[in-house]
Amino acid sequence: ELDDWLGSLRQQLHNEIDYEREAAIGDRVAALVAERREAFAERGIRYHVPLRHARYCGDTVLALEYIDGDPVGSPAVAKLPLGRRNALGRAMLELFFLELYDWGLLQTDPNFGNFLIRRRPGGDELVLLDFGSTLYCDEDFLANLGSAIAAGQRQDREALVDALVGLGCLREDSSDFARQTFSDFCLQLLEPLRPPQALPREHLNRRGEYCWGRSRLMQRVGRQAASSAATRHFTTPSREFAMIARKLTGVFTFIAVLDAQFNAHDTVHGYIDDYADEGGATAP
Known part of the structure; x- marks a missing residue:
């Protein structure tokens, strides 16, 4: 590795x-x-x-x-x-x-x-x-990443783990701890992309919009990752996982620095829907 x-x-x-x-x-x-x-x-x-x-x-x-x-x-x-x-x-x-x-x-x-x-x-x-x-990006990568994001939106852990295996982020023989750890990380990281009714209420403004800066998502994700890394069962992430996580954290941090307040589901939903219609990910 x-x-x-x-x-x-x-x-x-x-x-x-x-x-x-x-x-x-x-x-x-x-x-x-x-x-x-x-x-x-x-x-x-x-x-x-x-x-x-x-x-x-x-x-x-x-x-x-x-x-x-x-x-x-x-x-x-x-x-x-x-x-x-x-x-x-x-x-x-x-x-x-x-x-x-x-x-x-x-x-x-x-x-x-x-x-x-x-x-x-x-x-x-x-x-x-x-x-x-x-x-x-090749088609397999796009298919599995689309499936992972769609599963994260639905908070479907089983489908998310399958997509992470397809991406090379997990192996077929990865331990239960690794599957739990990496899926927990992804589910939390993808929090802003959930449907409005599934967003944590404490991170919404009065109009029900996600507050990217106030949510302190990156700090929460960082604490979770550090806690997992401190255990003896920790598995080194694959380069594919590291690349995707770094990209998404960069995008989300950029939006947080803007202190933007909006729900992302509709934006993401259109791409996932179109991709699902073409035979890729299952739309949330």
């Missing part, structure tokens, strides 16, 4: 410095965003991929348009009205599902430095800066 981890890290480092590969992926994402720009705008969601100056690019240089924007944790973003912060949070969440189920790729590095927020009166933009750690 250690060799598998090291091999994955080695490949990721190679990808990070392969500027021609990153340029190609960036061009593809820019085209995909442009195709649906009007549809996104109708829902208050706006993405921007910096223009690439091809004449100045090469195997050691990636020259991009300069963007004057703010990091998510900046005072300027914190002062935005709640409605605008909610729109940015929804854009970040939907980006995750767009990557997986529309684009067939996954930007695996959720570092805040890979995003900027360009404040505009007509609609703020989420600027996508870095594609070096992007991976292409």
Whole structure:
């Protein structure tokens, strides 16, 4: 397993410095965003991929348009009205599902430095800066991840464990403790994606909307993971599990920093429904 981890890290480092590969992926994402720009705008969601100056690019240089924007944790973003912060949070969440189920790729590095927020009166933009750690997803991965998310929404532990086995996050012969530990982690991590009636009431505002910052979800998930790791039965997570968990925690932390307040189920439900209609995951 250690060799598998090291091999994955080695490949990721190679990808990070392969500027021609990153340029190609960036061009593809820019085209995909442009195709649906009007549809996104109708829902208050706006993405921007910096223009690439091809004449100045090469195997050691990636020259991009300069963007004057703010990091998510900046005072300027914190002062935005709640409605605008909610729109940015929804854009970040939907980006995750767009990557997986529309684009067939996954930007695996959720570092805040890979995003900027360009404040505009007509609609703020989420600027996508870095594609070096992007991976292409195969159908089996997408099928099992879709099943895992759908099972998490339904809080169906048995189906979730089956999906985690399919993802390589658990083995067929994994101990009962490992199955319990990893499924508990996922069920808690996927809390914001549940149907409104299944959300913990203590984390909702007066309108019944999930309060991403106030919920302190990441702190709760972290405490649970630390408690599990402290036992003698702890099993080292697979690289697949670590990648997915890191991506989701990054997305959710970004939304929490925005102090957004909205329910995610409807956004996620559309992607899961469409995927289920195509023969993938079972819709919640």
